Amino acid sequence: MTEGRSRRPGPRIEEVARVAGVSKSTVSRVINGEKYVSERSRQAVHRAIAMLGYSPNHAARTLAGSKANAIALVISEQGSRVLADPFFAGVLRGVHAELAGRHVQLLLMMNQPLDGEDQIAYLTGGHVDGALVVSLHGEDPLPRTLHETGLPIVVGGRPLAGGSVPFVDADNFNGALGAVRFLISLGREKIATIAGPVDMAVGMDRLSGWRCGLAEHGMPVDLVVHSDFTPDSGALAMEELLRRAPDLDAVFVAADIMALGALRVLQERGYKIPDDVAVVGFDDSVLASTAVPPLTTVRQDVEGFGRALTWRLLAELAGEEKLPQSMLLPTSLVRRSSA
Amino acid sequence: MTEGRSRRPGPRIEEVARVAGVSKSTVSRVINGEKYVSERSRQAVHRAIAMLGYSPNHAARTLAGSKANAIALVISEQGSRVLADPFFAGVLRGVHAELAGRHVQLLLMMNQPLDGEDQIAYLTGGHVDGALVVSLHGEDPLPRTLHETGLPIVVGGRPLAGGSVPFVDADNFNGALGAVRFLISLGREKIATIAGPVDMAVGMDRLSGWRCGLAEHGMPVDLVVHSDFTPDSGALAMEELLRRAPDLDAVFVAADIMALGALRVLQERGYKIPDDVAVVGFDDSVLASTAVPPLTTVRQDVEGFGRALTWRLLAELAGEEKLPQSMLLPTSLVRRSSA
DNA sequence: GGCGGTTCTGGGAGCGCTCCCAGACGTCGA
């Protein structure tokens, strides 16, 4: 009367089959939603599953089957940590929401200094069916590398080194364009911008929107200073702009976090906001509403971002045809006191 | 010459064994760091693994073995989302760092409105070996429920409905105490506090620290207003405090995010900071350094928080004895301009 | 009646590991 090695709790597929009066093949078919199962069997199986409280063993399904029933969320961090942070939680929430109810595990991976090779080996080693790659640094080779291995991936944020990698991004261009049009509608005539770094798509797209908005009205597009998504660099950029054009009357700042630095400099120099200078940020992060004065900014829906990312990947894994190669999510202007 | 069903890429343990000139049992022993393997075999196996680029199949290990080789990170969100966000990315980074190199998968779970039962069933169903539960709401029953099922867990943030659940927390009490002592050393004599909600341990511990610091010097501890970790409620609380004591000369605010609201109110009323009123926050989030004026605050190491959480769980899973039931992580005062 | 097709079913091999067992070596004390 020996006890075998300790087993996981709960019933096996065999028992479901016995209770339902069918074979385990049929139970498996029902679980996986295959066709060629009679309505009678299907119902019997469902009843048995409910009765026994059966839940399939993930490891066994993965081992036996040809898919891993898991996707990875890869956070590819190349500096730019500050921008990533507020983003992060929201995206994750969206991903999770979209995954709810499906039997797909979410694995988390972050770029450790050491990995690189290891990470790629792991991802392409059959442990996951696909990956969500959130990479804010535009020239990050990871998305492309992964895509070339044939692993289905969706990138969050337009990759600069793109190729034909499917991606989801906020509509940064139109967000910026809208912000500039709004400033112009306010009667502003000398509109500067604090742009992001040139190697990040998010920065370049917002800059293009600003340029386009000014060009529409034949206004000059020379008041640009690039910065790096930190408050201090935003402050420095603002100083530079004021040196070049002390009489500017509006600034479009490509990120709320930089706008904070800019606000501080403007206030120190005695500019009234928004009377003397109107300021518009981007992101509508928590920083925007707590700024003094509260920041008018372009809102992007980070949770929707996560959901879109996930939806696109799952659709591809499900073998759906004619999926959009990329998706741009709408942005909207949130008006507060700074413009 | 038929091709079998498509298999995952990469070598199997059998091949490693062949190349190393040992049996697969021995390879398994090496991978799992068991004793009773000669140095010679161990090295041979390591060489073979490196040569072949072998990485063990997670599903197979889980299926065959008695453990899942995965832990869950459960984010139990009961409102208080705002506080969670900045925290979140940092903690995750720490968790991931601590997990690096071990063959343990990190599964992410968030409290969806629907789950509850499902989530508990999943966690206790053998899919994970243990769980990290980050729960900021002190009376959340989840930690206790999970602990009672026997699943090893570690809670991030002291649970109010504690029992004997192992937890890791920042030393909120001493952080607050230090902040108050600092304000007293500055010669402040009327020190108020904007405290967190009474149902969150993080709020209560910081409040106790403030109380203790004042009591040490025989100062009154009546200037308390509770708030809920949002900027607006911080502003409201500040107004209330000023109504009760227009001549206060210092405020200890239990979170940076509330301090922003308080700063705004003080400035609107014409108080000079720090000359008229010194303000000290808590968390040292990104908000603190971008505030105007930059906020003196109590820093907690969120990444270390994640690491400690993970270390404690893995140690327990490894069967280590005499582990501390709880851990408090040090905090430190970061001096900026607001005090 | 025969024959091709579609729908449904059960049997059983095998996914890649871990862990138990049996056994081959030592090494040491009686």
Place this chain on the structure above:
DNA sequence: TCGACGTCTGGGAGCGCTCCCAGAACCGCC
């Protein structure tokens, strides 16, 4: 010299599923 014990090793069953195969049952249609 002999066991007892600690160290090291390989063989092989079996974890709980999926998926291939073979075949039964039923449908028309010539």
